[in-house]
Amino acid sequence: MHVPFLCPRGHRLVPGRVIVGWSPCVCPPCGGRARGLRGHRTYLCLDCKDEHVTTKCYLPHHVPAQGAAYRWP
Numbered sequence: 001m002h003v004p005f006l007c008p009r010g011h012r013l014v015p016g017r018v019i020v021g022w023s024p025c026v027c028p029p030c031g032g033r034a035r036g037l038r039g040h041r042t043y044l045c046l047d048c049k050d051e052h053v054t055t056k057c058y059l060p061h062h063v064p065a066q067g068a069a070y071r072w073p
């Protein structure tokens with residue numbers, strides 16, 4: 001697992017200090033990707049969690065779609 005960035009509060013997101021997940025999404029950065037890859041990898045910072053703050057990073061960054069692009073099955 002390679003996590004190349006810091007959380008917004010300045011913690012290093014290193015293995016063991018971050019929970020990696022997946023969040024299906026159809027926002028513009030996700031919608032342009034291959035079928036099955038439409039979503040964000042999510043990184044939950046455990047250092048923030050220790051401070052009782054929930055900090056979740058999305059990769060690629062989430063961009064809310066304009067208009068009525070959201071349509072869930």
Ligand SMILES: [Zn+2]
Nearest residue numbers: 007011045048
């Ligand atoms: Zn953090």
Ligand SMILES: [Zn+2]
Nearest residue numbers: 025027062063
């Ligand atoms: Zn999104």
